[in-house]
Amino acid sequence: MTITIALPSKGRMKDDASALFERAGMRIIAVGNDRSYRGRVEGWDDVEIAFLSATEISRELGSGTIDFGVTGEDLVREGLAEADKRVEFSARLGFGRADVVVAVPEIWLDVDTMADLGDVAADFRARHGRRLTIATKYWRLTQQFFSSQHGIQLYRIVESLGATEGAPASGSADIIVDITSTGSTLRANHLRVLNDGVILRSQACLVRARKESHAGEPSVARVIEAVRSAL
Numbered sequence: 001m002t003i004t005i006a007l008p009s010k011g012r013m014k015d016d017a018s019a020l021f022e023r024a025g026m027r028i029i030a031v032g033n034d035r036s037y038r039g040r041v042e043g044w045d046d047v048e049i050a051f052l053s054a055t056e057i058s059r060e061l062g063s064g065t066i067d068f069g070v071t072g073e074d075l076v077r078e079g080l081a082e083a084d085k086r087v088e089f090s091a092r093l094g095f096g097r098a099d100v101v102v103a104v105p106e107i108w109l110d111v112d113t114m115a116d117l118g119d120v121a122a123d124f125r126a127r128h129g130r131r132l133t134i135a136t137k138y139w140r141l142t143q144q145f146f147s148s149q150h151g152i153q154l155y156r157i158v159e160s161l162g163a164t165e166g167a168p169a170s171g172s173a174d175i176i177v178d179i180t181s182t183g184s185t186l187r188a189n190h191l192r193v194l195n196d197g198v199i200l201r202s203q204a205c206l207v208r209a210r211k212e213s214h215a216g217e218p219s220v221a222r223v224i225e226a227v228r229s230a231l
């Protein structure tokens with residue numbers, strides 16, 4: 001059986017992913033010209049490489065059109081409902097680390113925890129005539145965290161496609177859910193992460209689509225073993 005592995009074609013995880021595969025003894029050769037989005041692995045005739053963006057990789061894992069992908073855990077959990085039923089996180093790769101967090105304006109001095117935020121949300125309409133708004137591109141993770149984990153139901157998500165951290169200052173939302181690594185973007189925008197406001201500690205992962213055809217397939221086990229041996 002031919003196994004398709006998707007690797008990031010661009011972005012911050014691209015170079016680390018190809019370096020890892022090289023260390024794993026899986027040297028990637030482009031097929032066709034330099035701009036080709038297909039590759040092979042030297043000496044591994046049963047493996048094909050597809051180069052896709054990080055978000056596309058999580059989508060294709062969900063639809064099962066690829067067997068493995070290297071992408072961020074945040075993108076997989078955001079992109080797929082019941083992610084653990086549909087994919088397996090076969091290895092955590094140690095790069096592309098970032099936390100998905102709930103951050104509020106620094107001047108909200110009395111709001112340190114999700115429970116405090118729940119109190120604010122409950123009073124918001126009475127005080128301001130509207131619901132608390134959250135700017136994010138992480139709809140699913142936000143809803144799970146607020147509604148299912150913390151029982152906060154009174155809020156409205158405002159979709160943000162970029163510069164999420166600017167939303168509170170510009171007035172387009174009250175608080176945000178976004179990714180942070182060094183914390184400098186949050187600080188520059190006078191935002192603070194709640195004490196229990198880390199939704200997910202994400203990093204790049206080797207992710208396998210759960211397919212029946214993988215059972216007992218030696219090339220599947222071989223890919224996982226090779227990648228793990230390079231960590």
Ligand SMILES: Nc1ncnc2c1ncn2[C@@H]1O[C@H](COP(=O)(O)OP(=O)(O)OP(=O)(O)O)[C@@H](O)[C@H]1O
Binds near residue numbers: 074
């Ligand atoms: N400082 C950071 N900011 C944003 N994402 C980060 C950061 N550090 C690590 N990541 C991770 O990198 C991944 C996104 O990578 P990148 O932004 O390079 O993708 P992309 O090429 O823009 O993909 P797409 O176009 O599909 O969104 C996510 O899994 C995210 O968690």
Ligand SMILES: O=P(O)(O)OC[C@H]1O[C@H](OP(=O)(O)OP(=O)(O)O)[C@H](O)[C@@H]1O
Binds near residue numbers: 163186
């Ligand atoms: O905690 P920090 O180290 O400040 O990193 C977090 C910021 O980095 C990313 O943006 P980036 O400027 O990389 O652009 P992007 O949103 O296009 O990825 C991300 O969207 C955050 O805004």
